[in-house]
Amino acid sequence: MLPDMKPLYATGNELLVPPEFKYSIKWGFPDRSLRILYKGDLVTVFEDIVSADDGQVSAIITSDDGTTLFTGETTGVINVWRLRTEPRRDKRRPAHATLALRSRLYCHSDQITCMAHSKDYRILASGSKDNSVVIWDLNTLQYMHRLEGHMQSISCVAIHNVTGKAALYLF
Known part of the structure; x- marks a missing residue:
């Protein structure tokens, strides 16, 4: 609101x-x-x-x-x-x-299902049906890190603006 x-x-x-x-x-x-x-x-x-x-x-x-x-x-x-x-x-x-x-x-091999960004940490997190989350540097628009090994598609991703930690939801 x-x-x-x-x-x-x-x-x-x-x-x-x-x-x-x-x-x-x-x-x-x-x-x-x-x-x-x-x-x-x-x-x-x-x-x-x-x-x-x-x-x-x-x-x-x-x-x-x-x-x-x-x-x-x-x-x-x-x-x-x-x-x-x-x-x-x-x-x-x-x-x-x-x-x-x-x-x-x-970086992803299947459909993008969700994204989140942090203005403070200047990162973008993208979730995909390839069961991974990729962290991108928004200053350079380059790949930073890939979180793999999830058993299901990522349906939601969020970034905590104080800690910079990412939370995932598998659906």
């Missing part, structure tokens, strides 16, 4: 973009597009954002300030995007959003 205590709602395959939560991102469409909305109104459709012809976006998170977008794919690739949003200042002009690809991260 925001400081003004109004509840916020998102549908399945929709992420509200911080810090003001006026923008949202939807995914999972047959055309494999990402759609950005401003206060529920469609602003932009981004096509051809996946790394392979058979890929689909399977997980999304943003940085706390909403300027970096991480998209995980069914192919195991993670895309790191620069997200820029410009709200409607003049009622005659529509809101605007742009995406610029910063990097593609390769």
Whole structure:
């Protein structure tokens, strides 16, 4: 909830973009597009954002300030995007959003199921159906460490912002 205590709602395959939560991102469409909305109104459709012809976006998170977008794919690739949003200042002009690809991260061999990041530790943790979690350095966008040996797919990962420890849930 925001400081003004109004509840916020998102549908399945929709992420509200911080810090003001006026923008949202939807995914999972047959055309494999990402759609950005401003206060529920469609602003932009981004096509051809996946790394392979058979890929689909399977997980999304943003940085706390909403300027970096991480998209995980069914192919195991993670895309790191620069997200820029410009709200409607003049009622005659529509809101605007742009995406610029910063990097593609390769390490997983199956679908990305979940991601978490820590602003304080500058790391991203990605969970996958390949039963592993990969820790990425957000300063260099490089692989740091792989946690393997889990008996099931990783369905949730979280990072404690005080200790930097990762918690996993297997489903």
